[in-house]
Amino acid sequence: MAIELRDVSWQREDRYILRGIDWQVKQGEHWCLVGQNGSGKTSLLNIICGYVWPTTGQVSVMGQRYGTVDLREVRKSIGWVSSALMARLHEHETAQRVVLSGREATIGLYTAPEEEDLQKAAELLEMFGCASLIHSPYRTLSQGERQKVLIARALMASPRLLILDEPCTGLDLLAREQLLEMIDRIARQPDGPTLLYVTHHIEEILPCFTHALLLKNGEVDRAGRTVDVLTEAELSRFFGVPIAIRQVQGRTWVSLAEPASAR
Numbered sequence: 037m038a039i040e041l042r043d044v045s046w047q048r049e050d051r052y053i054l055r056g057i058d059w060q061v062k063q064g065e066h067w068c069l070v071g072q073n074g075s076g077k078t079s080l081l082n083i084i085c086g087y088v089w090p091t092t093g094q095v096s097v098m099g100q101r102y103g104t105v106d107l108r109e110v111r112k113s114i115g116w117v118s119s120a121l122m123a124r125l126h127e128h129e130t131a132q133r134v135v136l137s138g139r140e141a142t143i144g145l146y147t148a149p150e151e152e153d154l155q156k157a158a159e160l161l162e163m164f165g166c167a168s169l170i171h172s173p174y175r176t177l178s179q180g181e182r183q184k185v186l187i188a189r190a191l192m193a194s195p196r197l198l199i200l201d202e203p204c205t206g207l208d209l210l211a212r213e214q215l216l217e218m219i220d221r222i223a224r225q226p227d228g229p230t231l232l233y234v235t236h237h238i239e240e241i242l243p244c245f246t247h248a249l250l251l252k253n254g255e256v257d258r259a260g261r262t263v264d265v266l267t268e269a270e271l272s273r274f275f276g277v278p279i280a281i282r283q284v285q286g287r288t289w290v291s292l293a294e295p296a297s298a299r
C-alpha cells in the first residue's frame with residue numbers, strides 16, 4: 037500500500053481541520069485530490085509527509101507505519117512539488133544544481149555531485165525538454181520551466197510517491213498542456229512513482245489518474261475510481277451547483293449548467 041490513512045483527524049483548538057479520513061492508495065494507482073480553498077488538502081499532505089502529527093488515527097506510507105519508523109527515512113521515498121518549495125529555492129542556483137539538490141532533498145547543494153548524479157540530472161532535464169537550460173539561473177526560468185525543473189528535482193531521489201501540488205498554477209494554456217504531457221509520461225513509466233495530483237481544476241485530471249478523492253470541509257466527500265467520481269451527479273453534489281461535463285480525450289471539462297447569475 038502506498039498510502040494508508042485510518043480514521044485520521046487533526047484538530048486545532050476547537051476546530052477539526054481534518055476529520056475521520058480513511059483512505060487507501062495502492063501501488064500502481066494514481067490519485068487526484070480535489071477540494072476547494074480551505075478544504076484541508078495541504079493539511080492532509082502535511083500529515084502524509086509526516087510534518088504534522090494527526091490528533092487521532094494511523095498513517096502508513098509505503099507500508100511504514102508512522103510512530104514506529106524514522107520519518108526522515110520515509111520522507112526520502114516521497115517527492116513533494118509545491119509552490120511553497122518553489123518559494124524556498126535559491127534563485128541564483130542553476131537549473132542543474134536545483135535538480136542535483138533533489139538527491140538529498142536539500143535547499144542548495146552541499147556535496148560535490150558524483151558523475152552518475154550529473155548524468156541523471158542531465159537525463160531528467162532532457163526528458164522534460166529543458167536540456168538547453170541546464171546552466172541557466174533558476175530565477176531567469178519561466179514559470180513552466182521552473183515547474184519542470186522542480187519535478188525533475190523531485191525525481192532525482194527516485195521517490196516511490198510523488199506529490200504534485202497544483203503544478204499548473206500560473207501556466208498558460210500551452211505550458212500547462214506540455215507539463216501535463218510530462219506528468220502523463222511519468223505516470224506511464226512501469227517502475228515510476230505513485231502519483232498524487234492536487235488541483236482545483238478538474239480538466240487537468242489526466243486519464244492516467246485512476247482514482248479521485250473529493251475533500252470537503254476536512255472530510256472525504258467521495259473517493260473511488262475517477263470514472264465513478266467525476267460525473268455530473270457527483271460533481272454537482274460536491275460543488276453544490278448544477279454542473280455540466282464534457283469528455284474530451286479522456287479528460288473531464290466542467291462548466292456551470294446554468295449561469296452563476298441565475299442562482
Ligand SMILES: Nc1ncnc2c1ncn2[C@@H]1O[C@H](COP(=O)(O)OP(=O)(O)OP(=O)(O)O)[C@@H](O)[C@H]1O
Binds near residue numbers: 053071072074075078
Ligand atoms: N496550523 C494551523 N492552525 C490552525 N488552522 C490551520 C492550520 N493550518 C491550516 N489551518 C486551517 O485549516 C483549513 C484548511 O487549510 P489547508 O491549507 O489544509 O486547506 P487547502 O485545501 O490546502 O486550501 P488551499 O486550496 O487554499 O491551499 C483552513 O481553514 C486553514 O486556515
